[in-house]
Amino acid sequence: VLNHQPTMLSDERSKASFDPKPLTHLLYGGKDRYEHVLRMRKLVDADPVLDVSDYYTSSRVDRFHRAMEKACHLVQLQRSKGLSEEDMRVLRSCVREEQPLALHWIMFMPTLASQGTKEQQEKWLKPAQKCHIIGTYAQTELGHGTYIRGLETTATFIPETDEFDIHSPTLTSTKWWPGSLGKTSTHCVVMARLILKGKDHGVHAFIVQLRDLRTHFPLPGITVGDIGDKMGYGTMDNGFLRFAHVRIPRDQLLMNYVRVDRDGNYSKPPHSKLSYGTMIHVRAFMVIDASNALKYGSTIAIRYSAVRKQSVLNPADGEHQILDYTNQQNQLFPLLAGAYALHFTGHRILKLYQELQKSLKQGDFAVLAETHATTSGLKSFVSAYASEGLEVCRKCCGGHGYSRFSGFPDFYGNYVPACTYEGENVVMSLQSARFLIKAYARVAQGHQVAGMVAYLMTPLPKKVALNSEKDALNADTLLLLLAARAHWAIQEAAHILQKHKNGHPADASNAAAVELVRAANAHCHYVVAKDFFDAVASPAIRNSQFAAPLVRLSQLFALSILEQNSGDLLEPGFVTSSQVKHLRTASRHLLGLIRPDAVALVDAFDLSDHFLNSSLGRKDGDVYADLYRRAQQAPLNKTEVTESVRKHLLPLMAQGRHLDSNGQLIPTTPAKL
């Protein structure tokens, strides 16, 4: 029975208008890079330690242990095979779920590298590079995450011994959430208030050893552990940490940017505030992560929708692939478009970051500030958009989407905290909006503004040339509408702030907060659509075989945003009712044009079966046999009569029951319960 040979996907592939391979090369940054990825995937597929077949059957604790095994194994692989850093970066991206040491690489070492002095780097970064110590970064506390100035952990200088006394004075000062903290890290960068001679100098970074390197037991005065199960991230030991007057030498304050001398004097050499750079870098990756989340979701949902047949519309046709249903297309194709859109935005920002790093010329600071503000807003928009999109993709798979074997439940649980960490989304949008309001004010004062906010220098349109469905596909027209909407949304927020200008600025911004968030999102919609239109206009795409399908996706991305926010076009009078209808019919019409290429467009992402780890998203479309096969391995199927049934249910059923010699019920006379 399991010998089921689905042909739907090969049929779809033969009908596509283009060969996905060249598009795959483009997405991976060229043929060479793609082939590098394939080589690393080979290593993964051949390696039994990295196998994912136990992924959906293990408890959280088992998952943690397996992930720890994988993480250590990867380091051993690097050593035994002499893999380069670039090999490792690619290899890690190919492996599903390897996290318990993540904070060591992405927070602990970079913090030491940027905030540690030469001597401190020699002392801590060197051994960290060799994994002789494992570290993390502990900022958030039980009581404070967003508001860093509210952190309560103290580091009080003790002149007598030339030490800092690190202390957790309250319950809410307990460090809470840092990854790799609970059971893994031996060391930690701790953010604590620097107290010198009774004066509070605010939050600074200290390096503190947490565990004995011989026994791995916590050092005296340190209480540390796992914060318990979460919605996802089962493989990460997010931890809690308390200090009871733990003493550390003075030179464990990270002193690249600040100094405390032997007498407890504080000095802060002036330095250009380039933490913007790091943030832009992190956020470029968050945009790429969001793109990857949508690539994951749309690959599974679109492949499954091509395999799944359900319901008859026209009896002559038999059952339809669910990908033929307009609502299915109207839910999935905009998200497929979003996966591409965010890909181009993420890589554009990454490139911009690298250029800014290279040459911080005079004019670049304005671009840097704008990019920082735009990426704050993007962090919020893309994480919300991609996480909501994942749930849409899952629901489009009907009942089977709810099975862990679909891949969605675990992926969503692991992805969705992107809305919360690295800056809570609402807070990020508000931060981004503050910049937009400032830019708006500068334009009002007759100044120029640079970068992505340049549209603020164009007056709002009185009317738009949009007289047909064809006009509604024009990139310039769509961008004009998206820019006008962003401009208008910023202006509306500015008007509310203006109305409250006699009160405290904070009260004004709270009064305008809903409109400020809307403005930040509208700005991001414009930015992402612009990046997508720019990408499809670039020679690499314009002259390719896949130009037409990508152009359609860029149009659909813009149209679906405009359609969902039609009120923001009608209210300022940019468009009329009949013009909105053109947008809507253009959008619907695109669905049918994209339909034949949908499978090829997700094939181009070339996510491996190992990474998808999904019965529904398999490249060969063998959905049902895979669900069946995986179910046989379910933990409850280890025994025919499961423990609690034997212990509780069988005795309950037997009470007052009479069976004949064949085990059949003997009817009883009616009895009261």
Added chain:
Amino acid sequence: VLNHQPTMLSDERSKASFDPKPLTHLLYGGKDRYEHVLRMRKLVDADPVLDVSDYYTSSRVDRFHRAMEKACHLVQLQRSKGLSEEDMRVLRSCVREEQPLALHWIMFMPTLASQGTKEQQEKWLKPAQKCHIIGTYAQTELGHGTYIRGLETTATFIPETDEFDIHSPTLTSTKWWPGSLGKTSTHCVVMARLILKGKDHGVHAFIVQLRDLRTHFPLPGITVGDIGDKMGYGTMDNGFLRFAHVRIPRDQLLMNYVRVDRDGNYSKPPHSKLSYGTMIHVRAFMVIDASNALKYGSTIAIRYSAVRKQSVLNPADGEHQILDYTNQQNQLFPLLAGAYALHFTGHRILKLYQELQKSLKQGDFAVLAETHATTSGLKSFVSAYASEGLEVCRKCCGGHGYSRFSGFPDFYGNYVPACTYEGENVVMSLQSARFLIKAYARVAQGHQVAGMVAYLMTPLPKKVALNSEKDALNADTLLLLLAARAHWAIQEAAHILQKHKNGHPADASNAAAVELVRAANAHCHYVVAKDFFDAVASPAIRNSQFAAPLVRLSQLFALSILEQNSGDLLEPGFVTSSQVKHLRTASRHLLGLIRPDAVALVDAFDLSDHFLNSSLGRKDGDVYADLYRRAQQAPLNKTEVTESVRKHLLPLMAQGRHLDSNGQLIPTTPAKL
């Protein structure tokens, strides 16, 4: 340190404009019923078996076993304490997580009661009532859920032996998803195609014994098991089931509505098609479930938002409760309003159902058909709205919302399949829309239409009396706008269908599908808002102390829908841009008015701490100590040095590392990795 005495919630309670207790009585259907609930809660709280402290630390398998223990224990309690059916209904609603036998009560027994003959009920329903057998209802297969006519399991009549041969001819015919099927049920109502003399009579219900009552092993020819882990419902053994030519006697076809005689002749006595009634009943409960989900989410998020302080707006004020932030209010208060709105809709439909059951008079059939269609749409709207709302509430709790101890991750995982089971949401909305289109056509032909679609008989408004923020709070005005929007959305869909009228009807409805779903949702928005306005206008509320806060919530509910869909008001020209602004300012203004009563409004739901099982939602507000206490019990904290760290990480760190006698690193000369 854990002796933390938060006072924020008592401060909030003392500031409220009303005492929540009388509102609680109203929500529970009167003081007597509420006190009945309290008596059952006492039983729960006193019972160690029903304890929930292991809820967030157990694996899926352990959760299943605990839930089975609880389910059996409840039946034993009923027997030992002589509890009534009503006691049990209330008791079950008080217990968090008791599911493995759910299908026995909600599907198996009701199906036997409605579709079984007297003799069949005597034979199967009687023992089922006593739990001598446990049953479920198996309809969905690997290959078919939505499209029941596509089911593949066959029941072929064998005249020689007077039996049916039940068979699973293909992989996709495997029964898949039924609850309580995998490990629990001894019997099953199986939906299979009735084949008589080579003729396929479509899907019918058969009762089949699955497991031996002595050994609980599957009977010959039956393969049954658990389908594996899911996004939630870990306590339910959703199962798979295959038949290899299993023979059952002819009298195991449920024959209350159909007959197959000894010669294999089929007859179907005419009977009034009242399956509408059952569906309306199920969906009334789904609306109440959605209300409960929003009560759960808003209770936790609003209490936590009153306890959590984060960020300073105005340095003079110190840190703010996050409930003071406009975005927090604008996200949470509409959902709080939604919890109340769906409460009133659910109970209104339940009452209507009971009335329709009592007296199916001549005129009631039109109401029945309309109610069936409206509740199909509601099933879809409320499950999507409540599940998305749960995630909004969770994200409003920042980082701690992501902890399982918040309650949200488990609750969401268990609630969200409501979007999929009992009719996939898109399919339900389309079904509802088909009725709306028919009603629209009837009105166009000059007929009357009854019930909730009566607004179709009122012409679309040319303009609306909405000239101030005050007008924007007027219930009649808001309902007029919601009805006009629904009417317009139905008309738009009808126009698209009209345009395609020369093609196949199915192609037309696929072309209009997006607009049809929009129409169904717009209709539901109107219905729920109308129910809420009707409720607050009823004497029980109008003359109460809590009239003003509930009126505000009813206004906010309607305004937030209109604001989010302003395009649907502007496009048809019902309102102008300045009128939309009135809606928006009215909506924002309400937030500040609701703020002082927010905690009292969730207190009125009176969800028990046992049921909330949430560190963030505790009635006493002792959030941080509870998070800390629960974390100490986390499985990874059982040992200081966890297994995989000892096995994999410690050896990795030790490679090439040199420690001095105090366990401190000895610097090494730089080495290549």
